[in-house]
Amino acid sequence: MALLVVAEHDNQSLKSSTLVAVAAAAAIGGEIHVLVAGHNAKPAAEAAAKAAGVAKVLLAENPAYEHLLAEDIAALVVTLAPSYSHVLAPASTFGKNFLPRVAALLDVAQISDISGVVSPDTFVRPIYAGNALATVQSKDKIKVISVRGTAFPPAEAKGGNAPIETVGGAGSAGLSRFVGAELSKSERPELTSARVIVSGGRGMQSGDNFKLLESLADKLGAAVGASRAAVDAGFVPNDYQVGQTGKIVAPELYIAVGISGAIQHLAGMKDSKVIVAINKDEEAPIFQIADYGIVGDLFKIVPELDAELAKRRGS
Amino acid sequence: MKLLVAVKRVIDYNVKIRVKPDKTGVETANVKMSMNPFDEIGVEEAVRLKEAGAATEVIAVSMGPQACQETIRTALAMGADRGIHVLSDAELQPLAVAKLLKAIAAKEQPQLVILGKQAIDDDSNQTGQMLAALLGWAQGTFASKLKLEGGKALVTREIDGGLETVELKLPAVMTTDLRLNEPRYASLPNIMKAKKKPIEQLSPEALGVEVAPRLVTLKVEEPQKRQGGKKVASVQELVDKLKTEARVI
Helix, strand or coil: CCCEEEECCCCEECCCHHHHHHHHHHHHHEEEEEEEECCCCCCHHHHHHHHCCCCCCCCCECCCHHCCCCHHHHHHHHHHHHCCEEEEECCCHHHHHHHHHHHHHHCEEEEEECCEEEECCCEEEEEECCCEEEEEECCCCEEEECCCCCCCCCCCCCCCCCCEECCCCCCCCCCCCEEEEEEEECCCCCCHHHCCCEEEEEHHCCCCCCCHHHHHHHHHHHEEECHHHHHCCCCCCHHHCCCCCCECCCCCCEHHHHHHCHHHHHHHHCCCEEEEEEECCCCCCCCHCCEEEEECHHHHHHHHHEEEEEEEEEE | CEEEECCCECCCCCCCCCEECCCCCEEECCCCEEEHHHHHHHHHHHHHHHCCCCCCEEEEEEEECCCCCHHHHHHHHHCCCEEEEEEEECCCCCHHHHHHHHHHHHCCCCCEEEECCCCCCCCCHHHHHHHHHHHHCEEEEEEEEEEEEEEEEEEEEEEECEEEEECCCCCCEECCCCCCCCCCCCCHHHHHCCCCCCCEEEECCCCCCCCCCCEEEEEEEECCCCCCCEEEECHHHHHHHHHHHHCCC
16 A cells, blocks of 8 residues: 655745655555655655655656646646555645645545544544544545644654655646745744744734734744734734634644634634633633633733743843 | 636534534534635625626525525525525535536536635535536635636635735636635615525436535544633743743743
8 A cells, every 4th residue: 555645845845744744644554655746846855755754756847836736736646646545735725725626536535634543544634613523434445635734743854765756747737827926924933833823813903013922923933823803904914824714733832912712713723732822801712721821911911921031031 | 707606504603513412413403504604705706796797697506405595595685696506415525516516517607616715614625626626627726816807817815825826717716715805794675685586406316416425424523622721910920830830931
């Protein structure tokens, strides 16, 4: 039995979500192959070859694959899939975009966003914003699976030495064309892999006030996130959003500032190891799941916390 | 051009769901049901395209038990022109829904099919992409902006790193994200008008689609509850606890 993991990458490097998918494949068991489809993507393929547990890397080079358009990546994966028992990809916007196309073209179900492996055909996945966990069994010949980024510790990025094999692909089907991207640039860690996250909600009142959180984040080596309310209000861009339909995160420490704790937000962060809540409303639902809550005005408490961290770092 | 919008009847997003004691699923009896929020955004976008003169007709489609007609009526009250209801009491999984929508697309020949990016019940995020694949069409998922020009669709997508814009050949499939628009509330006169708009009822058999589930749900359980609720009195105490008790900073 062999499993195919479709790599998420930017041609130069591998995204850590790929290593999580490799770890899920290892939990299922079998020989793990990683497909890197891209343009000038040799560096990404070389990174995949070094990942622990990877037996073979398939490199599909084509200018059409540069931006990982769903139509073209899915068509490529479908040609490779019949040799595999399982096809896996991260449940990131990359995986969510192309993988259901693969499943449909193979005429199989997709098992979305798995958080556990029970057996090679049985998986656990959260439903209803993580308020229930479903154990589902697939009756299909090929299991097409997307993997929740927080559910498996990523495979080691080093230790492997897999051969890289070149595979062909049809390239562009001509259905869609990449026009452009506006990517958020930040020196801070990525939300989905950060050890600490400082998140702001509607209580922040403006985008400008997020500077308070950024200062705090810089002291903690943290990423900055937000609730849907803060994104909808235009305080911060969409890629900050943590929640059921945004990013799912599980850092060591999650500091929720001015976030009331709607179930849709909790869905995205309640697996964090330690949760701190700062909110002026004592009744806010976020306090029910927070390990440490402080009731009070965030505009007073956040600068105090910032100063306290600076002071202790200095001492 | 014709637009097809898919709308799903789900447990209202404000309801705190309960897992059934026998672990077969989630309690849906006597629970408030609504249109999936992402589908509302889809209906709004379609109606706006019609109001702007870019579309001629908006058809709302739903699938499932008889009560789905209420969801279609909501779409009609928001401004859709007519409805199609595929009646089925069986569990309809994303692949089956995509096949049914494909059969309807073959009949109706829409230039754009709009779906929510995911339903807030099963959180699958599959149907739009599956439909696009089955039709051999382009897709613009997680859309926060749509522009139709020169027989193409420009779709701005919310992705993990920010925003991405793709150009799609029409016909195409688009799935909505939260920032695409803010859905309107249906006015009372429009709710009354919607009662007179036609809803065609079809069946999976009539559409020639096999809908048997491919995934078997073995059990549904509640996740482990988090033990929270502790409060600290000061910032100093918080930092102490994070350092010595939780050991995360």
